[in-house]
Amino acid sequence: MLDQRIVRESPNLIAQELKRRGIEVDLTPLQLIAQNQQSLEDQLNKLQAEGNRIGKEVGKRIGQGTDPNAKEIIDLRAEGNLIKQKVADIDAEEKKVAANLRERLLSLPNLPSKECPNGRGESENIEIRRWGTPRREKHLKEHWEIAENLYLFDTERSARIAQSRFVTLFNMGAKLERSLINFMLDLHRSKGYTEVLPPVLVNTSSLTGSGQLPKFAEESFRCVDDDLWLTPTAEVPVTSLHRDEIIPVNDLPIRYAAYSPCFRREAGSYGRDTRGLIRLHQFNKVELYWFSHPEESQNAHIQITADAESVLQALELPYRVIDLCTGDLGFSASRTFDLEVWLPGAQTFREISSCSICGDFQARRSSIRTKDTNGTKLVHTLNGSGLAVGRTMAALLETGQQSDGSVVIPKALVPYFGHESIQPELPTQ
RNA sequence: GGAGAGGUGGCCGAGUGGUCGAAGGCGCAGCACUGGAAAUGCUGUAUAGGGGCAACUCUAUCGAGGGUUCGAAUCCCUCCCUCUCCGCCA
Secondary structure, rough: OHHHHHHHHHHHHHHHHHOOOOOOOOOOOHHHHHHHHHHHHHHHHHHHHHHHHHHHHHHHHHHOOOOOOOOOHHHHHHHHHHHHHHHHHHHHHHHHHHHHHHHHHHHHOOOOOOOOOOOOOOOOEEEEEOOOOOOOOOOOOOOOOOOOOOOOOEEEEHHEEEEEEEEOEEEHHHHHHHHHHHHHHHHHHHHHEEEEEOOOOEEHHHHHHHHHOOOHHHOOEEEEOEEEEEEEOHHHHHHHHHOOOOOOOHHHHEEEEEEHHHHEEOOOOOOOOOOOOOOEEEEEEEEHHHHHHHOHHHHHHHHHHHHHHHHHHOOOOOEEEEEEOOOOOOOOOOOOEEEEEEEOOOEEEEEEEEEEEEOOOOHHOOEEEEEEEHHHHHHHHEEEEEEEEEHHHHHHHHHOOOOOOOOOOHHHHHHOOOOOOOOOOOOOO
């Protein structure tokens, strides 16, 4: 959420920055609403002050022995009643205007950071570095082909259980998923992250606090009877972990590594990535999340990205780092580095982690502050996948595939997985 | 699900209609004392929005929302949450 004061005083600044995202808005109506809200609040404050004065006067006079039924008291009471009526009217109006203002503010995306490159969309993103050597041989298989022979997962039967875009893992597939989650969490723990296993059902306030609501309701699964939603990413519950808190400055930065299943409707992606583990309604993810002092957040962004990269490096998975341009930026982000892993079967890079700095955007929505000698201020929040587990498995299978149908497991994962490779002749039962 | 108790400042805890934004304690910060520290003493210490160069001041907030009243932390209603006991359950 953007600062109301800026909306009131210099909305052009906002309009200018939103334009970089490709959003053309006239903020004059919003400015008028904000100013109107403030003017109503001002009137309200003055009336309330008058009402308080009368109330105290009555108390004082009765306390001094004036007969509660004396004319002067009755007159004061009448005056108080008059003010009460006016207060009720203005208060109702102010609430209406304030709610309208908030709703509109909540629907505006974050402003891109100065460093974020301008661009209209995906095609104008900037590659900033690569790591590792991609496998470029011909006839490499895609992960679902590899998995079929090894009987690692089944998507068709999963449609019987749930719907399309769900997966059931079996045997070495299930074990691989489990070992990847443990591996990632241990790696991040060793760097000082606090491990978190949050609720998977989150309420409306949590989704609003991190920016998924009100604009993206159609992307989340909802339990209508309970005001609860299935979390689309651990970013949501972890943000709300400190909602309405003032974090002591010495506790910053707070760094969490949260594992959670993630649920997304993937509305509007019909026909895309219909096979395999790339795009599912339910997938596992280990999410990195920082609450940072505002002055430290730039460095934090570099660090959280490096921490996400370290997983790919440990797993020997080649990748590249993309600096998303303003037109491709997510709603809450002010700048984002995407990590794209190389998928040898598809001969392409695919997003496996998105490392974003949100500035005070989520902190203002969620009211998360810190206090130092200069006063109380909003913290900055950052998030990055570390990593999406299903896509990691896809990359591992395609990268480790051998001509005999087996898959070699990277050394770092062997202690977790318990096998150096996955062999076709392993029993499937 | 049934019965009962309760939700007050960073924490504990007083407050049942009139200078209560809220006693007291703890914690924290500053100052004094000390060679240094402990102990002690003094002072300060919520958040948000408005006005003022500032000192300061106004408004709101005692789980949330509504009501009664000139006036509500205090009375009434609704909801949410927590705890205890019983039932059920992985």
